[in-house]
Structures are given as structure tokens and as C-alpha cells.
Amino acid sequence: MSERAFNDDTVPRLAQGYRFQWEPAQNCNVLLYPEGMVKLNGGAGEILKLISEKQQTVAEHIAELKVAFDGADLRDDVYRFLDEAYNNDWLRK
Amino acid sequence: MTGSENNNTPDRAQGSIGSSIGKVGDQIRQPLWLLAELTYSCPLQCPYCSNPMDFANVKNELSTEEWIDVFKQARAMGATQLGLSGGEPLTRPDLVELIKAARDLGFYTNLITSGVGMDAAKVAEFKEAGLDHIQVSFQASSEDLNNLIAGTDAFKHKIEMAKAVKANDYPMVLCFVTHRQNIDQVDEILDLCIELEADYVELATTQYYGWAMHNRDQLMPMKEQLVKAEATAHRYQEEQKGKMKIYYVVPDYYEERPKACMNGWGNIFLTITPDGTALPCHAARQLPGMTLPNVKDMSVDEIWNGSDDFNKFRGFDWMTEPCRSCDEKEKDFGGCRCQAFMLTGDAANADPVCSKSPHHHLIEEAIEAGIAEAAKPVIDQKPLVFRNPKNSKQISAK
Numbered sequence A: 001m002s003e004r005a006f007n008d009d010t011v012p013r014l015a016q017g018y019r020f021q022w023e024p025a026q027n028c029n030v031l032l033y034p035e036g037m038v039k040l041n042g043g044a045g046e047i048l049k050l051i052s053e054k055q056q057t058v059a060e061h062i063a064e065l066k067v068a069f070d071g072a073d074l075r076d077d078v079y080r081f082l083d084e085a086y087n088n089d090w091l092r093k
Numbered sequence B: 001m002t003g004s005e006n007n008n009t010p011d012r013a014q015g016s017i018g019s020s021i022g023k024v025g026d027q028i029r030q031p032l033w034l035l036a037e038l039t040y041s042c043p044l045q046c047p048y049c050s051n052p053m054d055f056a057n058v059k060n061e062l063s064t065e066e067w068i069d070v071f072k073q074a075r076a077m078g079a080t081q082l083g084l085s086g087g088e089p090l091t092r093p094d095l096v097e098l099i100k101a102a103r104d105l106g107f108y109t110n111l112i113t114s115g116v117g118m119d120a121a122k123v124a125e126f127k128e129a130g131l132d133h134i135q136v137s138f139q140a141s142s143e144d145l146n147n148l149i150a151g152t153d154a155f156k157h158k159i160e161m162a163k164a165v166k167a168n169d170y171p172m173v174l175c176f177v178t179h180r181q182n183i184d185q186v187d188e189i190l191d192l193c194i195e196l197e198a199d200y201v202e203l204a205t206t207q208y209y210g211w212a213m214h215n216r217d218q219l220m221p222m223k224e225q226l227v228k229a230e231a232t233a234h235r236y237q238e239e240q241k242g243k244m245k246i247y248y249v250v251p252d253y254y255e256e257r258p259k260a261c262m263n264g265w266g267n268i269f270l271t272i273t274p275d276g277t278a279l280p281c282h283a284a285r286q287l288p289g290m291t292l293p294n295v296k297d298m299s300v301d302e303i304w305n306g307s308d309d310f311n312k313f314r315g316f317d318w319m320t321e322p323c324r325s326c327d328e329k330e331k332d333f334g335g336c337r338c339q340a341f342m343l344t345g346d347a348a349n350a351d352p353v354c355s356k357s358p359h360h361h362l363i364e365e366a367i368e369a370g371i372a373e374a375a376k377p378v379i380d381q382k383p384l385v386f387r388n389p390k391n392s393k394q395i396s397a398k
């Protein structure tokens, strides 16, 4: 497997200056950062919400999401998203 | 964006998940970006300033309550980004109060400042009030040139402020507006940024609005300068990967296609000027036939959705040829309306930056005029006209 930005034991954090919030006017979760905004789709929104609320390891995030999503195995999806978010500078280790 | 006044996409990072704010071509029609020009007072006198030449005639700044009311209205319409700019926003004594109100409403608050008027205690106060982001603009990398361009002694103070920003746990975001007089120093500029441990650096090219337009012959960079500056910027971008992020914006005068100005007229940007006039872009006051609606007289919703000004260049029906039948019009909306007006006399023309424009020669001539000016012996060169109230009154009286 190619190298991943995070592993089960790392604690992802939002990068400095980034803020997660629910936007009623857009009816979606967004990530706000200096002079910009990204609208998040459902899954991405759930993961970032959790990361912004709780300082915990990736393994703990995955476990919690699993419960929220009726036991679905989200492991690969979560890691794929984390890599993408890391490459976009949204997340830090 | 607001950041520097390069009226292209405000996005720094482009996300692949979900859609980013105002991707070019999107018809959003929601004022996602509110630029609050709190005041036109400013202790500096940058000759490249994009503020209107007649700023000294603008009276009756909005009160604290009026600004907060504008924030509320725009927020209810979906605005998320707030730029606090000017003039120098630090000259507003109620700045902390405005920041707090905006942050409490859920805005992402960006302070765009020269740093003059700021001290470490103030930065801490902004933090306390919930300010999200500060961008400090510099005029150049050396004390002498910086102070010469700024028309005041500000350099040492700016360095202190950049450090105070970082000490308060903000990313250090520095902006340098480049032009012929400082663009040969891109390496020194970036060395200074490295020394200060900046996180983001924007090398913003001078856009020719307001005072910059007036001083265009003296500010226009040469092609060779640009080639060199771009190569230098790219070298530093590589070297600094993962440490300092460098944004380099190519001047549109040297391009074949115009910028997608403001992501489309009346699409995502709303500027409110110090006296409450609402504009689709910070330079639009100069366009003929504008009705200049004011937030003192109407709601932001009425202005955004119902005013002639905001509807004037929405969509594509207003276009003239070659834009009207061009298959690229959804990419760039025909460029900048103000640039079209300033250069061709008709705001509905194609931005002359476009090589398809029958007026494209005007851009080439402007570049030639800059070259001719630079070739003159120094004593024969036109002096830079500094942005200050005295010059403003004098020039706008003419």
C-alpha cells in the first residue's frame, strides 16, 4: 500500500486557521479558512465534524463513525478522505 | 481576493471534495464574500493603492450599529467570509467591537491591514474578540524602498507586527504588491519572509485601479522582470514546500485571456464602501450609469437582488462581440468591467486583456508606455503620485 498521511494511532487536527461549521443558508457543512470555503458532502462533513470536536486517534474516529453509520466498514473511505484532506492542507498530524 | 485586490478566485486551496466557493463558471448569486471597506483613512500613501482617486470626497462613514446591521443581513443571505479592509481598518476605533459582532454571527473574519496602528496588545485583543485571520501587507523587502513606496516610515513596525501576529497563534500571512519598482527584489522579499517564518506569502501583482491606474506608466513591470520574478518565485515554492506557501499571481496585462473578475458580476462578491454604498466590486463606483444603492436607504437583499447595478452585468445578455458569441464566455465572463470601461470607454466591451478583443492593442500600448517611461533618464520620469487626501482633492477637482 502506498504511504498514508495518517495511521490508526495518529490524532488528526484541523490545520491552523481552519474552522468547521454548519451553514444553514447553504444547508451543508463547510470548512472555512483564510479567504475561502469548501462545501463538504455528507461523508466528508461527518468526518471533519468529528475531528473538529474530538481530539482522538484515527482508530477511535473510525470506531465512532462505524457506530453512527450502522456498522458499515468505513475504514478505506476514511483513510482515503484523510489523505485527500491532508494533501489539501486542511489537516495536520 | 480581498486579500490583495486581485479580483480572481478568492480560493487559496482548492478542495476536491464538495465544491469550493465560487468555482469559475458557477452561477451562485449569493453574496458569499462581504468586503467591508470600513474607512478610507490611511496613514500610508501607496501609489499603487486600488482605492478610488476621489476617496477624500467620501463623507459619512457608517456607524458601528450600521456596520453590524450590514453584517447581519449579509450573513442571513449566506455570506461566510468577511474582509475587513479599507483604507486602513485599524483607524476605526470600533474595530474590536465589529470583529466580535461578526465572529458571533458566524463569519470567518479576515483583517486586511498594513499593520500601521497595530501593537502586540491589539493583536491579542483581536484574538480575544474571535478574529480568524490577519494579513499584513508590505510595500517591499528593504526598509528604504518600503518606506519610499509607503510614503512613510513603517517598515520596522511592520516587522514587529508580523511577529506579533504569529506570537498570537495566527498563521503569518504576508502580502506584497509587486510592480516595476520592487519586482526585481522577489528573492529578497522571500528571504525576508523566510526569516520572519511566514506561513503564507502572496506576491500580488498590481492591478490597475484607482491610484495604480493613475501611476500605471511608473508601475508597469517589464517582460524580462516578470520572467525573472516568476522563475525566482517557482524556485522558492519548491524549496519551501511544506513550510511556507507562496502564491504568485501573473499580471493580467501580460496574458492572452482576462481574469474571471469577481467570479462574475453580482455572483458571490459584495463590497460595502465606507459610506454604505454597495458595489459588485471595489472599483465599480467609477462606471457610468451606476445608481450606487446605499445600505442606509435599502436592505442588502433589495440591493443584491433588485438593484440595477447588481443586475447590470449578470448573465451574458449584456455582452457585445466578440464575447457574445465566444465559447469561452462562461470561463471568464468577458473579464473585468472596470478595465473594459477604463481602457475602451464602454463597460460592456470585452476586457482588452483578451487577445480576441479589438481593443487589445491598448494593453500593448500601455506596456509600451511603461517601457518608454522606464527608459527616460530618472530626472525626466513622471513622479509617482502618492495616495493622500491632498492629492485626492486636487486631482478629483479637475
Ligand SMILES: C[S@@+](CC[C@H](N)C(=O)[O-])C[C@H]1O[C@@H](n2cnc3c(N)ncnc32)[C@H](O)[C@@H]1O
Binding pocket: B002, B003, B004, B005, B006, B042, B048, B049, B050, B051, B085, B086, B087, B088, B089, B112, B113, B114, B115, B136, B137, B138, B175, B176, B177, B204, B205, B206, B207, B208, B209, B212
Ligand atoms: C486597499 S488595501 C486596504 C487594507 C490595508 N490598508 C492594506 O494595504 O493592507 C487591501 C489589499 O489590497 C492590496 N492592494 C492595494 N492596491 C492594490 C492594487 N492596485 N492591486 C492589487 N492589490 C492591491 C493591499 O496590499 C492589501 O492587501
Ligand code: SF4
Binding pocket: B042, B043, B044, B045, B046, B048, B049, B050, B051, B086, B087, B088, B114, B387
Ligand atoms: S494606501 Fe496602502 S496601506 Fe493605505 S489603503 Fe492603500 S494599499 Fe492600503
Ligand code: SF4
Binding pocket: B257, B258, B322, B323, B324, B326, B327, B328, B329, B330, B332, B333, B334, B335, B350, B351, B354, B355, B356, B357
Ligand atoms: S472574447 Fe470575451 S468571452 Fe471570449 S475569451 Fe475574450 S474576454 Fe472571454
